Amino acid sequence: MEKEQLVSIVKESVPGAIETLKEYLRFPTISAQHKAIPETVEFVAKMITSAGGEVQILDELGGNPVIYAFFAAGSEGDASKTLLFYNHYDVQPPEPFAEWNSEPFDPVIEDGKLFARGVADNKGDLVARLTAIQILNRELGGLPCNIKFMIEGEEEIGSPNLEPYLKEYQELFAADACIWEFGSKDEEDRISMVAGIKGMAYMELTCVGADIDMHSSVGAYVDNAAWRLVQALASMKNKQNEILVEGFFDGIEEPTDGEKQVVAELPFDEEAVSKLYGLKRPLITAEKGTDPREAMVFHPTMTICGLESGYTGEGAKTVLPKSAKAKVDCRLVPGQDPQHILACIQKHLLANGFDDVKATMINGQKAYRSDFHHPFVAHVLDTAKVIYEKGPVLAPNSAGTGPMFAFGETLKLPIVSTGVGWVGSKAHAPNESIRLQDFEQGIAHMVLLLSGFAAALTGEERNVEA
Amino acid sequence: MEKEQLVSIVKESVPGAIETLKEYLRFPTISAQHKAIPETVEFVAKMITSAGGEVQILDELGGNPVIYAFFAAGSEGDASKTLLFYNHYDVQPPEPFAEWNSEPFDPVIEDGKLFARGVADNKGDLVARLTAIQILNRELGGLPCNIKFMIEGEEEIGSPNLEPYLKEYQELFAADACIWEFGSKDEEDRISMVAGIKGMAYMELTCVGADIDMHSSVGAYVDNAAWRLVQALASMKNKQNEILVEGFFDGIEEPTDGEKQVVAELPFDEEAVSKLYGLKRPLITAEKGTDPREAMVFHPTMTICGLESGYTGEGAKTVLPKSAKAKVDCRLVPGQDPQHILACIQKHLLANGFDDVKATMINGQKAYRSDFHHPFVAHVLDTAKVIYEKGPVLAPNSAGTGPMFAFGETLKLPIVSTGVGWVGSKAHAPNESIRLQDFEQGIAHMVLLLSGFAAALTGEERNVEA
The missing domain is CATH 3.40.630.10 (Zn peptidases)
Known part of the structure; x- marks a missing residue:
């Protein structure tokens, strides 16, 4: 035909x-x-x-x-x-x-x-x-x-x-x-x-510090759920975008040479991506000197999809928030288990003194x-x-x-x-x-x-x- | 009479x-x-x-x-x-x-x-x-x-x-x-x-990473405004609630012995405060072994009043947010100048590589x-x-x-x-x-x-x- x-x-x-x-x-x-x-x-x-x-x-x-x-x-x-x-x-x-x-x-x-x-x-x-x-x-x-x-x-x-x-x-x-x-x-x-x-471990991290929102002047002696969550998150990934949670990379299957070669040849136009989204900073991969194709296919991620706490409207409201919440999406590669990722993050939080920050799974897929x-x-x-x-x-x-x-x-x-x-x-x-x-x-x-x-x-x- | x-x-x-x-x-x-x-x-x-x-x-x-x-x-x-x-x-x-x-x-x-x-x-x-x-x-x-x-x-x-x-x-x-x-x-x-x-330096910290929200799968190579803000905030105050911004404590007038004595005698019922707000953690002051009366009157604060970024509704939305925002309220003591505090925070952000995180004053009072x-x-x-x-x-x-x-x-x-x-x-x-x-x-x-x-x-x- x-x-x-x-x-x-x-x-x-x-x-x-x-x-x-x-x-x-x-x-x-x-x-x-x-x-x-x-x-x-x-x-x-x-x-x-x-x-x-x-x-x-x-x-x-x-x-x-x-x-x-x-x-x-x-x-x-x-x-x-x-x-x-x-x-x-x-x-x-x-x-x-x-x-x-x-x-x-x-x-x-x-x-x-x-x-x-x-x-x-x-x-x-x-x-x-x-x-x-x-x-x-x-x-x-x-x-x-x-x-x-x-x-x-x-x-x-x-x-x-x-x-x-x-x-x-x-x-x-x-x-x-x-x-x-x-x-x-x-x-x-x-x-x-x-x-x-890729797989996924989409989690919610929550910190509840009190039953009610408080006047922010009590910040001199009352601990703050938003600060606790910020510190907990910052302990999980550093400024260089390196994931610091022990066990996070466990079990990852090395790609074959054939896969690596195919990935190296994938089209990827850094400038076009940057323009499409209107990015204000260079790609993470550019900063680290890694290939964005490789990162896209072979590297797991840890992304904050959302943050919420206290007052976020116009101007000033002097509140010490009772709670804070983050949505965190980890994209996983073959060999990683979302339940293991959740367990590693929970263990990390406890080991770092964040027993008040709770991680729960919303969507886990290998x-x-x-x-x-x-x-x-x-x-x-x-x-x-x-x-x-x-x-x-x-x-x-x-x-x-x-x-x-x-x-x-x-x-x-x-x-x-x-x-x-x-x-x-x-x-x-x-x-x-x-x-x-x-x-x-x-x-x-x-x-x-x-x-x-x-x-x-x-x-x-x-x-x-x- | x-x-x-x-x-x-x-x-x-x-x-x-x-x-x-x-x-x-x-x-x-x-x-x-x-x-x-x-x-x-x-x-x-x-x-x-x-x-x-x-x-x-x-x-x-x-x-x-x-x-x-x-x-x-x-x-x-x-x-x-x-x-x-x-x-x-x-x-x-x-x-x-x-x-x-x-x-x-x-x-x-x-x-x-x-x-x-x-x-x-x-x-x-x-x-x-x-x-x-x-x-x-x-x-x-x-x-x-x-x-x-x-x-x-x-x-x-x-x-x-x-x-x-x-x-x-x-x-x-x-x-x-x-x-x-x-x-x-x-x-x-x-x-x-x-x-x-007390005085006040109420600021908004914003980080804009892109013109549009993106699919969170690009987190493998696109930097994330929410992570940037979290890292910037975490650099300003540590887990022990110590403010790390250079110059923040400049000019603070030491209280007199008379003032200290009066403050030491102020009523303060730690248990009642904890119960009133339903606090889940001990007071910051209890952890540090300082007197909450002293903190209340003589110590400046740095409080996150609000956090906002990306998706915060029910369940999972796989978004890499274009921006992130925090409201930060610093309560000041005599001798501190809100404009100097703002300048110190701006300098701190630049010195720590956070040139994409902008601090602006909403309300400053001595x-x-x-x-x-x-x-x-x-x-x-x-x-x-x-x-x-x-x-x-x-x-x-x-x-x-x-x-x-x-x-x-x-x-x-x-x-x-x-x-x-x-x-x-x-x-x-x-x-x-x-x-x-x-x-x-x-x-x-x-x-x-x-x-x-x-x-x-x-x-x-x-x-x-x-």
């Missing part, structure tokens, strides 16, 4: 796919607010059966239902090989409403972009994947392998119930490789993918990094090269986080994340969008990827030509 | 005084909101002339008008001696309204207390003082000395325009001693006074401590002993702050603060009140204090007997 032929087949399917996607986007499936869950599940099930798949709704282990879908290989396909897609049907809350240029749940197309909450994260990807399956079924002689989906409904609230379903239905979800939920084009239009993900040398990884890259003009750029793991560890560990498979977003998609923010051109290319990539999947895994000559 | 006789004369005047006070309290004189200023000034002027005084409204130097009042000594009085009263006619905003049990500007009497915004701070004191003058004029043969008032209208917003008036009208306000605006009975019903006041051995101080105490069952307790300076320095420095006089409040007065808070019994005693104390004032200053045998 020529690339032109594939592109033209995909083009024909796009209008119908957009209509389906718009319908899907009209459900305000906000997991944080328990909204529109049953109707969305019903709609997703209908999309799957329309594309020729079987559906199972799993919900007996708590949380929002997990949707399992199965599409059998066609008569000419290889039923011994299975690709698993991970998606989620829930979306972020749309607030702040005032900053949207259109209604978040009334999708509109403008200037080649489709705007709606959840279009980039993650409803657009699911529809692109189902559309690829329909194209293979209707136009290209049937499915070349078995295909499964896990579509969960709690990703945006940290997938708190995912692991039990994965463990209980390990057999059902068994596959040879997995395409993760997201991916996007970067600021230079390169398709950007990851084969892993990192995951696929085997970078697995033929599936090469296949994803090779097919992307055919479809996309620029890239692909593949990082061993993202700087961000998701529930990938449970997948990788339970199902024992390589995972690559790619999708239909772009650098301006504004996932989690007002005016979320995808570009229709990216949507179309995403569908084409999935058709090509599925076509050669079985052969790639069995070491046969792979079909990466369109 | 017997005490019983004085008490009975005062009692007769109280109902009329209460009616006047209620009328005065109905003006919502909120300086922060520019409310009811001209009508209140007019009413105060009327109260002064009704009590036999002359009024001058000073307003050509900006800000709300400053009211000057003069009451000449009677024919049997000593016109060579003048007592100055400092009061203010403005009040704090009444918010939060929902927490008031009655309308803030519709005074009500309940259970022996008069409730209204400003009744304790500071309208009740002015009416008590004017009532004492009326009693002396009408019942006791005229005024025993000259009396002046300075009644300003911007005390609750930090007296930003007071100093120019003091300087311009230095001659007009000239006096031999001054009674300051406030005072109250403590938790054991002891009348509690101060002969000075401390003031009267000459503790001045006969006026003894006279205030001696007359208080006659009127009040418990106390008096006199601190060389308060732990709190006010514009006393400009008075003391410009007019060169001893200042003692005493008034009609009580420990539960809730100045600045909802349900502000005074107790009618304290109001009555406050009037009696002023009558007695004025009666013997001239003699006390000239060293004649003082009339401290009622």
Whole structure:
């Protein structure tokens, strides 16, 4: 099949796919607010059966239902090989409403972009994947392998119930490789993918010094929760941005030479980053003489996401605050355990005399990094090269986080994340969008990827030509 | 005059005084909101002339008008001696309204207390003082000395325009001693006074790291304003609550032995303080083995009043904040200069590499401590002993702050603060009140204090007997 032929087949399917996607986007499936869950599940099930798949709704282990879908290989396909897609049907809350240029749940197309909450994260990807399956079924002689989906409904609230379903239905979800939920084009239009993900230990540190706020004149003899928290935080990371918590780096897996080399070649434009955010200081890595690519992929972090204490309005209020709070987000790399990180921080606080500063976990997830040398990884890259003009750029793991560890560990498979977003998609923010051109290319990539999947895994000559 | 006789004369005047006070309290004189200023000034002027005084409204130097009042000594009085009263006619905003049990500007009497915004701070004191003058004029043969008032209208917003008036009208306000605006009975019903006041350097420390909030995953290479602020603060005061800013203690005047002795004898119930606030840790002073009385009066402080950065709501938001802010209140003792303190902190930040952390002054005031051995101080105490069952307790300076320095420095006089409040007065808070019994005693104390004032200053045998 020529690339032109594939592109033209995909083009024909796009209008119908957009209509389906718009319908899907009209459900305000906000997991944080328990909204529109049953109707969305019903709609997703209908999309799957329309594309020729079987559906199972799993919900007996708590949380929002997990949707399992199965599409059998066609008569000419290889039923011994299975690709698993991970998606989620829930979306972020749309607030702040005032900053949207259109209604978040009334999708509109403008200037080649489709705007709606959840279009980039993650409803657009699911529809692109189902559309690829329909194209293979209707136009290209049937499915070349078995295909499964896990579509969960709690990703945006940290997938708190995912692991039990994965463990209980390990057999059902068994596959040879997995395409993760997201991916996007970067600021230079390169398709950007990851084969892993950083973990996270998101904690709250609180210090309560008294039952009530006091007049600040008592600061001469009453201790101050805000000072205590500041001192505790300062003991955890120094001015040189070195993490000082004993045990924090325990168990970190050294990246392979291959991974190091890939990372050294990742695109990174220091000046562009600095300009994008309007940074007032040089990058931490510039100060330390380390490579920001390396830091992004291989180094764990400890970030203060929030500080709150006492009076923060205009002018002066002379108060000695009763309490102080910090949100601290540690991004973890393979080998680190969020529970161990929490325990190390708690131990550190006690050892340094901060028994009044309590650390509690809000969200803990382990990192995951696929085997970078697995033929599936090469296949994803090779097919992307055919479809996309620029890239692909593949990082061993993202700087961000998701529930990938449970997948990788339970199902024992390589995972690559790619999708239909772009650098301006504004996932989690007002005016979320995808570009229709990216949507179309995403569908084409999935058709090509599925076509050669079985052969790639069995070491046969792979079909990466369109 | 017997005490019983004085008490009975005062009692007769109280109902009329209460009616006047209620009328005065109905003006919502909120300086922060520019409310009811001209009508209140007019009413105060009327109260002064009704009590036999002359009024001058000073307003050509900006800000709300400053009211000057003069009451000449009677024919049997000593016109060579003048007592100055400092009061203010403005009040704090009444918010939060929902927490008031009655309308803030519709005074009500309940259970022996008069409730209204400003009744304790500071309208009740002015009416008590004017009532004492009326009693002396009408019942006791005229005024025993000259009396002046300075009644300003911007005390609750930090007296930003007071100093120019003091300087311009230095001659007009000239006096031999001054009674300051406030005072109250403590938790054991002891009348509690101060002969000075701590100063203040209330600053805002801000760090701006970027133009926008970022995804916290960039913490691997982007520096963090919240961490920078935390490190900067931690460099200014250590875990042992020792202030580390060079020059911070410059110029501090050593208290005299007399002052030290008085302070050592001040009442201070550590357990009661701890219980009142619900403290979770021992007092700083207990940890250091210093006397909390000494710390309260003689030690400067550095208090974090507020911290703000990034996300502080429920759960996790993975943000790297663009900026961070702290409110820092330094209470100063005599000899310290708020502008020097600010300069020292700015220098400290630069010297420690925190050129991105900016310190700006919100409110700066110098401390003031009267000459503790001045006969006026003894006279205030001696007359208080006659009127009040418990106390008096006199601190060389308060732990709190006010514009006393400009008075003391410009007019060169001893200042003692005493008034009609009580420990539960809730100045600045909802349900502000005074107790009618304290109001009555406050009037009696002023009558007695004025009666013997001239003699006390000239060293004649003082009339401290009622």
